[in-house]
Amino acid sequence: MATGSVKWFNNAKGFGFITQGGEDDIFVHYSQIEGEGFKTLKQGEVVEFELRRGPKGLHAAKVLRSHEHDYSM
Template sequence: MFCRKEKDMPQQGTVKWFNAEKGFGFIAVDGGGPDVFVHYSAIQSSGYRTLDENQRVQFEVTQGNRGPQADQVVPL
């Protein structure tokens, strides 16, 4: 999948929902704008990579084939 970076500065936001069984969810970006898709493979942690609803995260936004998506996701 081709992705290009939209912004160099990391963004912060809150996990709206994340389905651990399917391995994806969405993040609400601080300051508004469209929700950002997040895939488990973008989560920067060891072991089982998942996110919790309402969890604060930092991430970079890239443009995927279906719209904005999170990369380099770090739980705060």
């Protein structure tokens, strides 16, 4: 599992991006967020995920909220 922090996430559109310190941003779709209830992420939130390469580039799958919370961004 890779670790990164949420760069931004748009609830209305259901997607956003995760950053891994200087590397390319990673696309994340709400359907890949694990857990019950409303699936959203907060800017700066630390997440763990599987990194996948698709036809449009890198994207996150099986996104889990980490026990660490860094909302400092």
